[in-house]
Amino acid sequence: MAAADLNEQLLEERTREFNFKPYKDYREMLEKEQLDGVTVVTPDPFHKQIVLDAAEAGVHVLCEKPLDVTVEGCQQMTDACAAANVLLQVDFHKRYDEYHIAMKQKLDAGDLGRIQYGYSHMEDRIEVPKDWFPNWAPNSSPAWFLGIHFYDLARFLMNANGVAVWATGAKGRLSSLGVDTWDSISAKVLFDNGATVAFDNSWILPYEFEAVVNQGIRLVGELGMLECDSQDRGTVTCCVNDKPGMQTHNKSFLRQRFDKQGREVFDGYGMESIADFAYNVNVLLDGGTIAGLGSYPSGVDGIEATKIAAGVHKSLETGGIVQL
Ligand SMILES: NC(=O)c1ccc[n+]([C@@H]2O[C@H](COP(=O)([O-])OP(=O)(O)OC[C@H]3O[C@@H](n4cnc5c(N)ncnc54)[C@H](O)[C@@H]3O)[C@@H](O)[C@H]2O)c1
Structure with a gap:
């Protein structure tokens, strides 16, 4: 597991809390790690390039809303993921309520x-x-x-x-x-x-x-x-x-x-939209196809x-x- 953030202090704090490999540069993370999927949670204008780079690296993507702040940008991201046969899912979690x-x-x-x-x-x-x-x-x-x-x-x-x-x-x-x-x-x-x-x-x-x-x-x-x-x-x-x-x-x-072991478990629609992405990625890793995934908030919904x-x-x- 890995995560990237420009804010090194935040990365350091989070590594004390969770077990993951920290990166300052997400491109280095995409290059060095064998990732199955990535979630993009940067401010709105900075989703696009990360999604395009993830598609190029062949990594499935869950992107925060809005997919991008321009229709053209959303289209570009959707096209890039489709061309790379990479799942593009948008975190429209209200659908999971x-x-x-x-x-x-x-x-x-x-x-x-x-x-x-x-x-x-x-x-x-x-x-x-x-x-x-x-x-x-x-x-x-x-x-x-x-x-x-x-x-x-x-x-x-x-x-x-x-x-x-x-x-x-x-x-x-x-x-x-x-x-x-x-x-x-x-x-x-x-x-x-x-x-x-x-x-x-x-x-x-x-x-x-x-x-x-x-x-x-x-x-x-x-x-x-x-x-x-x-x-x-x-x-x-x-x-x-x-x-x-x-x-x-x-x-x-x-x-x-x-x-039953007293471990913390979270659910609710805020988690279920993310869990659905993980489920979809697992289906793909098991040989499934994007077309066969059924309904999920897609790049077209983002557009x-x-x-x-x-x-x-x-x-x-x-x-x-x-x-x-
Ligand atoms: N689904 C939801 O309920 C929900 C709730 C809040 C925010 N959001 C969305 O999540 C996204 C982030 O919002 P936030 O409130 O967490 O913002 P934030 O400013 O608190 O956090 C954004 C983080 O992205 C990092 N960052 C920025 N550019 C980067 C880059 N190029 N590489 C790596 N890290 C980079 C920043 O250092 C910061 O830590 C937004 O798109 C927002 O709309 C969704």
């Missing part, structure tokens, strides 16, 4: 009839852009960091692609704190099944909000409606001494369990989600409706 899977089963069964409209929100506490990655938050946005999850989820749930978008946004809070980026972005997307879905995204919720993320989705069809509050599912609400206020925990994202996010930003620039 058991609640979303339950929604999809009802939608696929036709229980809601034709979807007419929908609404989603994903909002982070302000610490995410301000304290976690203030250096690259100006190159990202609530659309690229958060919206992309729900653009993909809406596509997945409805089996539909975006065709047009209109977006508005606001700046002020984060720029006043020295992080020059959008506070919030609201987008209305028309899909090719005729539905319009509104996506509200922001990353300025107060530190005091009860969880790092607030998120949910609802869809309304001619025969019914579905909604999922993905943040507060009624599990583990607490108020403890060292943290102010109430806290809620999304146990569907990450669940810590202990096996379609980026198409929407790029359209959102184009609409913010032009103030008009953007055809995708």
